[in-house]
Amino acid sequence: MCEICSSPEEKPSMFVIIISFTISGTECIIGITGNGFIMAINGTEWVQNRKFSTSGRILFFLSLSRIALQTRMMIENFASLIFLSFYKEDTIYELFRVIFMFLTFCSLWFATWLSIFYFVKIANFNNPLFLKLKWRITRLMPWLLLSSVIISFCNSVLFSLHVYNASCSDLILNPFSNSTKKKYNINTNMINLVVIYNVGMFIPLIMFILAALSLIISLKRHTLQMEINTIGSRNPSMEAHMGAIKAISSFLILYIFNFVALLLFMSNIFDENSFWNISCKIIMAAYPSGHSILLILGNPKLRNAWGTFQHQMKFCLKGRTS
Template structure:
């Protein structure tokens, strides 16, 4: 049985995950409509893939958390752990790959550099995404043998207990997410270059325009918020996964496990709403949907009164 504090936190984690699924489902729906009405674009592909992967990540985190809380004997089975580990690596790495690709896409579309390397990258944006896709496959090829090695070591033991030393656990965790670390570094470099681009743009604007704010500056600031939130939430995501894993395997603390669930779900849930608010098309679409819901509620109220 859960305590009052654990029950409240679990309700908070569940409601947050439901909102995250709805937010990503809205992004998926809006981009599918755009793809049908207009020509298929790289941005549409990235948003669609990102939404699908994040829905899968949220479902895996919450379902695995519920199993750890209410059916720990199922989690202790080798079959469950192997399936969850492989599905988790595929969906989580792919989700972060789409997030990094979106950051890079924003950078190449918005940043303002006069260097020939930047123009070369901008012209070959499709080649860059193919290169990042190759990096995703490399990250899987590093993670899959590591998962197999961990399970081979654990099968020698009688049950799924935390036998690994603290340092060994951290090393295994880093190796599992080695490809993700590369994508994280790409996001940091992209954010740093965008800051430089914004600084240069503001210096030029101060020379020519001093009374009103440039539209390009506002776009820079919006993208900066998306990139910085991606980096911060991704760090919290892996901290939450680490807390959840340690609390289940070593400390057997349900309150800490639920707290880890909440922190881990913040990245796929919150960042999607940040994307909706930052993207003008998605923002208009969600405002339009909310207006339609209000109109339907008013129509129902009128029918009830009559």
Template sequence: MADSTEGDTDVQYLGLLVLALIALIAGLVIYPFIIGVNVTDWWKGRSVTPVDHIVTSLGLSRMCIQCNNILYFFIYPLLWRNRDSLVITLIGLSCDFFSSVNMWLTSLFSIVLCLKISNFHTRLFLYLRGVIVHRTVYLIGASILLSAVYSLITLLLTVTKNSSGGTYNTTMANAMTNCIDSDYAYHFTIGVSSPLLAYSISSVLLFSSLYHHTIKMKMSSNSSINLETYYSVMKFVSITFIYNTVYFICYICCILHYYVYCVNPAWLYIVLDFLTVLHSFYLIYKTAKLRSQMSKVLQNVTDFLFQRKDTEIRENIEAVDL
């Protein structure tokens, strides 16, 4: 029975590793493309909007998350008996850091969109629009700094816990008492709820603003007004809100599962990887510049493949004639 159980575990791990590699390959195609397009525009002196800065930073953080996760898949089987090892701790902290950066940048992305698109005219809203939209680069740096502070506090809590004699126990009987800690719970709640609250408020405000604006335009006497653009933006906000909500829920489940059972749920991290890949692909689809460049890349690849195929056919025909 032990051999059968061990074999099933190996098969499950191999399956998860294959899925992780598929997500990694997809991510290494999409994320560098997003980064490359915006960096090329900046290098050539073309206009780069605040949204472009955030999307580029999002692509970089998500690429780092996937590389970190695939590293964990290869390292963890070698060091699973020593979960307090420095390597496992650093990988876990880097995963928390990049995940926090991703969440803060996603929230910042929603806030900037809300300020740029919404038609509120209050003094506070106009002031925030002038301050935030024109200082996006500094806010990206602030998001990274907040995530670094969050990870540093996690490291200090871990060091304090280990130095006081708290060690991880692999038995399920003691998992509840050894892995979960009230300090971790408070720290985790604050670290996750802050970007989630900011994102939720900005998304609801943006959607409500667009919704009320479309209602007013429908009631107006001008029937030639095209509302497709507004509907498209509302759809984009809704899908992004659903993605971000699911991502937050999965991330919370990952952390709670680890603190309760002392085991990282690998399949949930793979789900997070696929979620970020799908959302990044959706960003490419909804962004005109990225969509245009992607079409050019696909067209060049198609032309190259067909040209190579035609060359091979022509060479085969010449060989037969000879």
């Protein structure tokens, strides 16, 4: 007697299901709400003005990629906890991974271009190359965003070709009755995973860090110039520098945690429903949610719009209860 292929892991306990759904589900809902708000504000601006500002365009596509990413997280979390055998099927499993990495790469690239755009617009350098970039960044940005999507797609496809290999193995249940059960196994090529993962993640990350360091250098030069000219310690340029540096630093901290959790999750070194694997899912869900909140709090236009939205919601709720 031989059974069809099934997942090697046992069904998760009710405690694991509740914890995973409650924490990561709440994080995903917060992230989808925050990114949906950012996308709605910038989309409304595009409809009203018939054009996108450069920062608005980047924020729109960054939010769109993260809404898709966290929606996919919720679907995969549900499938891995409730329909584990279906989730572990070869085609389904690879499809989840490819989509996941594509959206992750896109999200990182868009966040990198946002940081570079802030750096180019805020920093003050007399280098001819920098001045040329400052002048052309608005026209270049649509092509940079499009090229990021193409690069992200190519990198993500490599995961389905060279990283995961599904196989079925026979497990003898009873040697006397000759009964066996097919067990489904996911084999991960760790060398290919690390190479493809790092190529896809490190290039935008290095660009992101270079933009952050250059912005800090620009702030230091601006501060020294203010001291020489005996100008007050706070001015609009200083405020812009500090705001951008805080935003970039906060994103970098979130990204480092996400980078480690994502690599561990993709390597399959933990059981599907183990504490460590669930922890990785929680950290990965927190990253886009936390960054969307930081973007709203750090952007005056978004912060004011969020305050107006909250005020209108309170007014509507009071009207219904009265």
